[in-house]
Amino acid sequence: GAGVSQSPSNKVTEKGKDVELRCDPISGHTALYWYRQSLGQGLEFLIYFQGNSAPDKSGLPSDRFSAERTGGSVSTLTIQRTQQEDSAVYLCASSFPDWGETQYFGPGTRLLVL
Amino acid sequence: DQQVKQNSPSLSVQEGRISILNCDYTNSMFDYFLWYKKYPAEGPTFLISISSIKDKNEDGRFTVFLNKSAKHLSLHIVPSQPGDSAVYFCAASAWGSNDMRFGAGTRLTVKP
Numbered sequence: 001g002a003g004v005s006q007s008p009s010n011k012v013t014e015k016g017k018d019v020e021l022r023c024d025p026i027s028g029h030t031a032l033y034w035y036r037q038s039l040g041q042g043l044e045f046l047i048y049f050q051g052n053s054a055p056d057k058s059g060l061p062s063d064r065f066s067a068e069r070t071g072g073s074v075s076t077l078t079i080q081r082t083q084q085e086d087s088a089v090y091l092c093a094s095s096f097p098d099w100g101e102t103q104y105f106g107p108g109t110r111l112l113v114l
Numbered sequence: 115d116q117q118v119k120q121n122s123p124s125l126s127v128q129e130g131r132i133s134i135l136n137c138d139y140t141n142s143m144f145d146y147f148l149w150y151k152k153y154p155a156e157g158p159t160f161l162i163s164i165s166s167i168k169d170k171n172e173d174g175r176f177t178v179f180l181n182k183s184a185k186h187l188s189l190h191i192v193p194s195q196p197g198d199s200a201v202y203f204c205a206a207s208a209w210g211s212n213d214m215r216f217g218a219g220t221r222l223t224v225k226p
Contacts, residue, residue, distance in 0.1 A: 004157070035216075042118065043158070043203060043216035058213065091157055102148075103214070105157030 025094030120217035137204030
């Protein structure tokens with residue numbers, strides 16, 4: 001497809017379970033971002049990948065959150081031992097690597113932790 | 115800390131009139147600003163941007179104004195159309211930073 005895709009589109013899980021969220025960026029985009037949007041909040045930066053460089057993890061809210069990007073393309077965001085406050089929409093975006101390049105967002109994964 | 119603020123959670127305007135969405139920021143290092151538009155169940159899409167060397171950028175019905183001394187920017191939509199009804203996010207970043215900060219969004223409703 002031409003755009004950023006994310007899966008699953010919706011995820012309901014029980015507190016304490018682990019979840020994995022997937023992002024397929026636009027082909028050729030070497031920069032990949034994860035954001036979180038909680039109810040009533042703005043988009044919160046989580047993590048940034050650029051090519052083979054070490055990721056910028058400065059936005060991850062706790063050590064329960066981790067992300068990988070394999071082969072410079074697909075990325076997985078993992079949340080371990082989920083808590084109810086993790087419920088949010090998780091958005092992935094990709095762009096060309098230069099500063100200021102427009103980010104193209106996926107449709108998001110809506111996570112609900114019961 | 116909320117470095118980018120959109121103080122109006124919602125705005126309602128009549129079709130054909132001007133919509134003005136406001137955004138304030140606190141970090142003087144920010145030098146690049148963007149507006150994104152978001153429809154329900156979709157990711158945000160880029161709308162328009164402005165760098166700090168300008169005070170105005172226009173693209174069709176959309177104009178962004180930047181007031182650096184006031185740390186304020188605004189998005190003007192004229193004339194507003196019902197299809198413009200969406201949530202609008204203001205975003206800001208500093209040179210070389212990966213950390214783009216977003217406001218909480220303003221829900222615009224354009225009434226026919």
